[in-house]
Amino acid sequence: MVSDTHSISGSVMRGRSHGDRSPIARLVILLLALGVVVTAALSLTAGAADASAYAVLRHWVFGGSAAGPLSLRDQVIIQDIRLPRILMGILVGSGLAISGAVLQGLFRNPLADPGLVGVSAGAGLGAVSIIVLGGTSLAPVVAVLGIYALPLFAFIGSLIVTLILYRVATRQGRTSIATMLLAGIALSALAMALTGVLVFVADDRQLRDLTFWQLGSLAGATWPKVAASSPIILLGIVAAPFMARGLNALALGEATAAHLGVPVQRLKHVTIVMVSAVVGACVAISGGIGFVGIVVPHLLRLFIGPDNRYLLPASALLGAIMLMAADAVSRTIVAPAELPIGIVTAAVGAPFFLWILLRRRGVIDL
């Protein structure tokens, strides 16, 4: 990343220098924003059933009688199946991608990914606790928090893992790559073991909920779930760009960042809480969808450089597009059945990513 350091320092000093990719980055963001709208529109019309999204839209706009008859089936398909799924795809895709980008900035390490370093596993443990123990020992919690109990516990799980991870991997302001990955693997294993205990005591009905949830899918998208998770994820997405300048400075090392006037400690705390909350909320509603958090920021770095001011919003947009598109494929490719989305993201994304790496070898240098 030697050549990239140049543009980071450039942006930190707010000067234009050779290799400044800001114009390209702005264009890319614009195109991606357009891409989100187009993908959402296409996803709304794609599905196993031949429900007319247009007819339903007309119904919303012109009201019942003026727009002609509308079958309840079409209405349910568009309104209760496709629309919440598309919104969830946008939320989860952008949430995971932006969390990946922020974590990579925080750890100054392109390998940091919520799935890879155990943050998702921690969130999973929290979510499974609610599913399995929600009827018994955690019943009072569920009674008080209602539908927010699951995302909140997922958040607590991912927060604990992120905090431990940061504590273990960072010494005297330096984050060790190897320690972070190893600690992440250890924490993942621990979270999985505890999840395993819960799976073992789960009854048949809970197991069904669990397997569905563990596969990672947007299939469980319902309006209440979208409503429960969207405030958290949206808050994270809105807050992230404000950390961009600080994260850029952090790339030069904590001491340099502090000298540049960045409140390093506060930045670290805020980013850790933000990433935990967003990953927790994403995992709580969609299970463990991997791959998005690491691939999206890397793809973008190849084109628009590592400047977090552009990277973070662009990651959110591309993440949303990727997940919406993957979900559209998973909904239609084996219709009337459905393919788990994790298979699609990995089967399409991984070879593509490898191809990029091969073509531009040396650009991403660990």
Place this chain on the structure above:
Amino acid sequence: MLQRFSARGLRVLFLATSVAVGSAASATATETAVLPNSSRIVSIGGAITEIIFALGDGGKLVARDSTSIYPEAALELPDVGYMRQLSPEGVLSVNPTGILALQGSGPREAVDVLKKTDVPYVEIEEDWDRAGIVARILAVGMAIGAPDRAEMLASEVERKLSEVVRLTSAIQEKKRVLFVLSTQGGKIQAAGANTAANGIIELAGATNAIEGVDGYKQLADEAVIEANPDFILMMTRVGEHGASDDELFANPAIAATTAGAEKHLIKMDGAYLLGFGPRTVDAVKELSERLYGDRISD
């Protein structure tokens, strides 16, 4: 005052009984639900599909789930996926006029969405015993508008069942049977109480070798030895979960049991053995004959 009080007491009593009756009624309501139009049915659950075909109404089906693999004609229908992993849009995409689903189909969100549409969703209860088979045939027949044929099929199944059960219940020394779902990685996943496997073992005049376990659970090796089954029962159609016979008997825990020592392994088709549909009576008969040999067929 007293009168009013007792009137209220009466009303409470009435309410209480009507609640009790009401819940009983809603329980039977699922059994007696009738589809207003049964020309295009989606069947979710192998037993339901089998019953519909056995009633001669296979032509009414427009889709099935992936557990519906019998009879062969069912395989030609579009597959909407695994019964616990349904995609609501996929189910609706075949334009059904009714959905018949086994209790426990899911995920819950998918079922909730399906119930929101104007397509009637009929839940068929799943009990793994004699009465459950008959009740299911009647419920399916009622739903698809063939109550008479269902009555005939049910009474025939009932007659055969009681014949078999008369023989199997006379068995004095009951064999201990361990149903092994899978042996992945040398770990024995077996059936405890409240499973279809447990139901079929009991109908066949045997006892489940494991006690005090609910559902399908992974067993510790020592628990397998402790259970000491006379027979191991497995499904033939288990795909990648299956182990070869040698592999099974090479398992040290299995080898230490009577079944292992005498190489007593019974393999039967999964849908046939555990479907609890019209073919179950044959499955029970076959299983008990393979367990007890000549002693059963009088």
